[in-house]
Structure formats: structure tokens, C-alpha cells
Amino acid sequence: MHQVHIDRRQSLIKENMARIGRKLLVMSNKGGVGKSSVAASFAALLSASGQRTGLLDIDIHGPSMARLTGKEGIPPSSDGKFMDPVPVRENLSLISMGSLLGKAGTPVIWRGPMKLNVLRQFLADVRWGDLDWLVIDAPPGTGDEPLSLCQMVPDLAAVVVTTGQEVALLDSVKAVNFLKTIPVKVAGIVENMGAFGCPHCGGQVDLFRSGGGERAAREAGVPFLGTVPFDHELLSSGEKGELYPLAHPDRPAARALSAALERLREAR
Ligand code: ADP
Numbered sequence: 001m002h003q004v005h006i007d008r009r010q011s012l013i014k015e016n017m018a019r020i021g022r023k024l025l026v027m028s029n030k031g032g033v034g035k036s037s038v039a040a041s042f043a044a045l046l047s048a049s050g051q052r053t054g055l056l057d058i059d060i061h062g063p064s065m066a067r068l069t070g071k072e073g074i075p076p077s078s079d080g081k082f083m084d085p086v087p088v089r090e091n092l093s094l095i096s097m098g099s100l101l102g103k104a105g106t107p108v109i110w111r112g113p114m115k116l117n118v119l120r121q122f123l124a125d126v127r128w129g130d131l132d133w134l135v136i137d138a139p140p141g142t143g144d145e146p147l148s149l150c151q152m153v154p155d156l157a158a159v160v161v162t163t164g165q166e167v168a169l170l171d172s173v174k175a176v177n178f179l180k181t182i183p184v185k186v187a188g189i190v191e192n193m194g195a196f197g198c199p200h201c202g203g204q205v206d207l208f209r210s211g212g213g214e215r216a217a218r219e220a221g222v223p224f225l226g227t228v229p230f231d232h233e234l235l236s237s238g239e240k241g242e243l244y245p246l247a248h249p250d251r252p253a254a255r256a257l258s259a260a261l262e263r264l265r266e267a268r
Helices: 002-018 035-048 112-124 144-152 166-181 212-220 232-240 252-266
Strands: 020-027 053-057 086-089 092-096 131-137 156-162 185-194 224-229
Touching (some): 002 112, 020 144, 035 092, 144 156, 156 166, 166 185, 212 224, 224 252
Parallel strands (some): 020 156, 053 131
């Protein structure tokens, strides 16, 4: 009985995923490097360029996508059998753990099989419809959820987000190696929180010693998609729930996000 249920879900996943052009997993080997911000920004930019885009946040322990997109506390509508993703803006819809979990700050204590079940549900029981892109924000690391996801979703490509310092460099090479063994196509590495111009003195401030992302990409033999500078506006956009690259298109970090996305779109 249980197996029949899982098989049915798996065939629903197949049907759903066949209606989506490109599936992109955004991952990192460590938290706090800006993975969710990059995922939200890519999804926002894609939608603004007319691409029908779904955004799926499967970071069960630290879901931030509902907040980043200004949709905190808004659950997807459901007829008891299927769920409809929450509309964010034209061409962009969202399913986030955050909108299902109720009060922010409540920790989730779920064992592996439960997490897997939710993941399956998000892929099988959501009416994603016909999409050009599905952008998936994975939890940090190379644990169960990203692994299961990679196995469940056909034709997945992944982008690894990192900061520039040495440990992040090693971490991102590890993430790339993880993807290569599954195997999942690695679309490239984005370095985030790179050097930025000081608003007071105009000098360059390099918080995380820029350059690690490019070195990691070279070392791992995957494309380098670019460096996104640190920007305090990105931080406050996240808090306000506005989509940063659409709200501040002329900021250097927004331009860098656009350029990274263009490189990714060109590399097929
Ligand atoms: P992760 O998903 O890797 O845990 P988040 O996207 O949640 O990381 O980002 C962590 C914090 O850093 C957030 O407060 C976010 O607004 C901020 N942040 C991310 N990228 C940048 C950036 N380029 N400049 C400034 N702040 C950033």
C-alpha cells in the first residue's frame, strides 16, 4: 500500500516536472552565504524577463523565501488534494516551507522520512503548471534533502553559491564534487558578498577576501558565473520582503546578479 502511494507520487512528479523547461537547484555547502538571496534574485529576474518561474524553498530548518518575497504567513491554497503555489508577481509563484510552518522562529523537528515526504509532496502535489523555470532553494550542505531532490527531479542543473574566503572555497569544491557524483550538471559557481565600494570613503572593502569563488570554479572545472558584491540594500530588501534586483536594478550587486544569470542561461 505504502509503495503504491510512493510510486503514484513519483509518476505525478514525473508528469509535473515534464511541464517545466529548466530546473535549477541553488545550493551551498554552508549556511549564511546568501544562497536564498541568490535564488530569490534569479527567480525575480527570470520572471521580469517574461519567463514563467516557480520558486521552491525546501530549506525545512531555515526557510527564508517567504520573507524574502514578502509572502510570509500566506499559505498556498489547497483543495485538500493539490496545492496552488502562492503568486508573488507576474510570472512568479512560490512554495516555501516557511508559509506552511506557521509562526516564524518555531524550530522544526522532523525525521528524515517526514522531510522526504514533504519534498515529494512539493514536487507531486503542487499545481506548478507549465513553467519555463523552477528555481529550488536547497538547505545548506550535501545532506538528505538535496540528494533526494537530485534523484527525484530529472534534468536538474545546480548552481553553487559561496563567499570568497578559503573555507568557503573548500566547501564549494566539496559541493561541486557531491553534484558530480550523483551526477547533476553543475551550471557554475557564484561568489557572493564580494568587495564593495565604501559609501563614505569610496575605497574598496573586501569582507571575505574576494577571488575564492573563481579559484574554486577553476579547481573544480566548472564555469564561474561572477562575483556579487556586498550591498546593504540587498540586506534591507530581504528584511522588507522586496525583490532586490527589481527594486534596485542599478546597484552593482543587482547588475552582477543579472550578469551571472545571463551566463547561466547561455550555458546549456
Ligand atoms: P543562506 O540562504 O545562504 O543562508 P541568505 O540568502 O539567507 O543566506 O543570506 C544571509 C544574510 O545575508 C541575509 O540577511 C541576506 O540579506 C544577506 N545577504 C546575502 N547576500 C548579500 C549581499 N550580497 N550583500 C549584503 N547582504 C547579503
